[in-house]
Amino acid sequence: MACNSTGCESGCYDREKDNGSKIVEDAVVTQESVCVKCKCNEPMTFGDGGSEDGRFCAECFRNNVFGKFRLAVTSHAMITPSDNVLVAFSGGSSSRVALQFVHELQIKALKNYEASRDRSLPVFGVGVAFVDETAAFPALSTEMIDAIEWIRSTVSSLSPPAKGLHVVPIESVFGSDSLDPRDRLVKLLDSVPDDTGKEDLLLHLKMLSLQKVASENGYNRLVVGSCTSRIASHVLTATVKGRGYSLSADIQHVDARWKVPIVLPLRDCVRQEITRLCLLDGLKTVELACRSQSGINDLVSSFVALLQEENPSRECTIVRTAAKLTPFYFNKIPETDDSNVPMATQRRLKRFNLKYDGSMTTEAFCPICNGPQNRSDSSELDYFEEGQESDALYAACCSSCRFQILPQDGSSREQFGSFLPDHMISQVKHQKVNSQAYLREKIKDCLLLDDEEVV
Amino acid sequence: MEASEAKSKRAGGSRLCCICNKRRPVLKRPKTLQQICRECFYEVFEEEIHQVIVQNRLFKSGERVAIGASGGKDSTVLAYVLSELNRRHNYGLDLFLLSIDEGITGYRDDSLETVKRNEVQYGLPLQIVSYKDLYGWTMDDIVKMIGLKNNCTFCGVFRRQALDRGATLLKVDKLVTGHNADDIAETVLLNILRGDIARLSRCTSITTGEDGPIPRCKPFKYTYEKEIVMYAYFKKLDYFSTECIYSPNAYRGFAREFIKDLERLRPRAILDIIKSGEDFRIATTTKMPEQGTCERCGYISSQKWCKACVLLEGLNRGLPKMGIGRPRGSVNGDNKHTKAGSTAKSIESKQCGSLDF
Numbered sequence: 001m002a003c004n005s006t007g008c009e010s011g012c013y014d015r016e017k018d019n020g021s022k023i024v025e026d027a028v029v030t031q032e033s034v035c036v037k038c039k040c041n042e043p044m045t046f047g048d049g050g051s052e053d054g055r056f057c058a059e060c061f062r063n064n065v066f067g068k069f070r071l072a073v074t075s076h077a078m079i080t081p082s083d084n085v086l087v088a089f090s091g092g093s094s095s096r097v098a099l100q101f102v103h104e105l106q107i108k109a110l111k112n113y114e115a116s117r118d119r120s121l122p123v124f125g126v127g128v129a130f131v132d133e134t135a136a137f138p139a140l141s142t143e144m145i146d147a148i149e150w151i152r153s154t155v156s157s158l159s160p161p162a163k164g165l166h167v168v169p170i171e172s173v174f175g176s177d178s179l180d181p182r183d184r185l186v187k188l189l190d191s192v193p194d195d196t197g198k199e200d201l202l203l204h205l206k207m208l209s210l211q212k213v214a215s216e217n218g219y220n221r222l223v224v225g226s227c228t229s230r231i232a233s234h235v236l237t238a239t240v241k242g243r244g245y246s247l248s249a250d251i252q253h254v255d256a257r258w259k260v261p262i263v264l265p266l267r268d269c270v271r272q273e274i275t276r277l278c279l280l281d282g283l284k285t286v287e288l289a290c291r292s293q294s295g296i297n298d299l300v301s302s303f304v305a306l307l308q309e310e311n312p313s314r315e316c317t318i319v320r321t322a323a324k325l326t327p328f329y330f331n332k333i334p335e336t337d338d339s340n341v342p343m344a345t346q347r348r349l350k351r352f353n354l355k356y357d358g359s360m361t362t363e364a365f366c367p368i369c370n371g372p373q374n375r376s377d378s379s380e381l382d383y384f385e386e387g388q389e390s391d392a393l394y395a396a397c398c399s400s401c402r403f404q405i406l407p408q409d410g411s412s413r414e415q416f417g418s419f420l421p422d423h424m425i426s427q428v429k430h431q432k433v434n435s436q437a438y439l440r441e442k443i444k445d446c447l448l449l450d451d452e453e454v455v
Numbered sequence: 456m457e458a459s460e461a462k463s464k465r466a467g468g469s470r471l472c473c474i475c476n477k478r479r480p481v482l483k484r485p486k487t488l489q490q491i492c493r494e495c496f497y498e499v500f501e502e503e504i505h506q507v508i509v510q511n512r513l514f515k516s517g518e519r520v521a522i523g524a525s526g527g528k529d530s531t532v533l534a535y536v537l538s539e540l541n542r543r544h545n546y547g548l549d550l551f552l553l554s555i556d557e558g559i560t561g562y563r564d565d566s567l568e569t570v571k572r573n574e575v576q577y578g579l580p581l582q583i584v585s586y587k588d589l590y591g592w593t594m595d596d597i598v599k600m601i602g603l604k605n606n607c608t609f610c611g612v613f614r615r616q617a618l619d620r621g622a623t624l625l626k627v628d629k630l631v632t633g634h635n636a637d638d639i640a641e642t643v644l645l646n647i648l649r650g651d652i653a654r655l656s657r658c659t660s661i662t663t664g665e666d667g668p669i670p671r672c673k674p675f676k677y678t679y680e681k682e683i684v685m686y687a688y689f690k691k692l693d694y695f696s697t698e699c700i701y702s703p704n705a706y707r708g709f710a711r712e713f714i715k716d717l718e719r720l721r722p723r724a725i726l727d728i729i730k731s732g733e734d735f736r737i738a739t740t741t742k743m744p745e746q747g748t749c750e751r752c753g754y755i756s757s758q759k760w761c762k763a764c765v766l767l768e769g770l771n772r773g774l775p776k777m778g779i780g781r782p783r784g785s786v787n788g789d790n791k792h793t794k795a796g797s798t799a800k801s802i803e804s805k806q807c808g809s810l811d812f
Contacts, residue, residue, distance in 0.1 A: 325735055
């Protein structure tokens, strides 16, 4: 926990006073005018009222942040030479930094490749994806167009190596053969009664659209710039929405539930560092109005901001606590026998696999939020027959989505189900089949009759 | 949520209680926002608690049970409802009131009067245990010495032990406390904020301390604080309604404010927090404290000395910070070295709380 002397509760502040051997005033001034790390350069002052201001020089500060990024990438095998990486770019500061750092990694890899004699390690590919939410927020269409222009120029400035830009309209989750996808999106969102639920559903759709563009364009990793601060908010919102079981799945460095595994290389950096870095390096960002939150998500953000004022390392403590929860089997890059993957990477993956033993249980996943579910929650699934789609949807969803996203009465729910992207609906059917199979596996040796004869 | 509001408006339009459809509704239930009449509220409130008791098998017939009674709304309603349910459903319990006198003038002395009245009103024998008798310090004395930060730590630690001592005096099999859903939700949040994963795994249990001196349970685990207040109000129960005069600075205040705001937005969030707390995947191999006994007083403890003894030692030696916050240098086992001077040496060698995660 970072010691900010005003907020530190361990009493060291008092200790200094009791001690009597406190450093003299003048000495303090001169001592603090050198970077505490390299002890030679002048420390940077950002003057933003944050903690740890005026302690590190620009170089050490930058190296610290980049160092955390690089450590996360290498120790979790997030990006390896044979990968094709898609960076989710929202225009905000975290994703801007993620993009910048990934770019720098790529430049280094390119330099090494060109310098090496045998050209054994290829340079990983990088693409950038931006989700265009105009369909959900029609009022922001001009703002969005400007933002997209800016993003285009930003991405093209980040070459060589050149990066493909994919501007993904959020309504693309419905597939190319859906009639009037924009209208369908509006209808879908309108049928959600709860504001927070609406916001969360939009987030899930965003992820689906990113997954779609990633897999359709041959990417095998999705980089998301979530920082410690965002994760701290997520820990609290998940707790408050009754999503305690699935929480540990969302906050790890790697989330391989999805077809294209998601990696979080900035997970260990706090927002303050990221904002300062943008300032330092002159990285421009764009804040879109649709990013503002309402309801519970907004309440939690304000709460975390309040806690941060009281103690600047509270975010870190929250994430550290949540990190002690047991992750799932999919919270690591899956091992692969692919011969294209370098040996070093394979070894690293194997080392990580030892951590998560045993519980390779087939988790049931909520079709809407993709959250793993406690077996007891999903036990109602088998009581519904084929054809009762809306009820099957209800049974398949986690209790949080049932409450805040699904409409309350049967007919609205059926309509809601018809608006959902096909991918989510197919999850419901898939899950139903799975759970029967799962139970059957367990009692197989005691069954006397064949498949079709036993109900 | 809008849907249920619309639904209740429709019911309100016909101006009848949602449940019995006979009487006029006089209140909106905080938990579900249903508009119901008094009688139905009493019924549903008491029935839910009865179900919690039965489904979680909190009591066995013939048990002697002490009710932690502070004179506040939670414990008064608890005493009332428990004796009522005991009669109505034949739990077969022997109930007692156990009250702790922390020695807070202008607060506890007043609330104790309320408990004494409760003894008469509910016909339950009362036992009072005081900090002065047990520890030689009242909270007033303690606050005079340590100020208004960390005083809740002292009170909480001392009270826990005082309740156990009182329970032993009464020779009871079980202790019940009035901790309600709001309290437990606050505790879950607090433990997340403070990094206490071990406590996080235990704090949602409805029964705790089964392997200790006296098991304790919380029948109000799923009962909203607002509903308890409402029940006490409508039933015109006698209780003391002031906040502890020393509490404004407690860290719990942050969590409490947040939960109040949350309840306004989404009433069921309180239960959702408790559900999350129950569902958190915490490995059972997580470093759990090893249970032993305190060398000084023989009370249950995971360290050499129990927390109460550590704190007391600090008070008696004029070292108010002893036992507060993270351990400095050597832990409480070696108390000689916790003096400020020598601690400085062991700390100077490393930066206080370096940012490594």
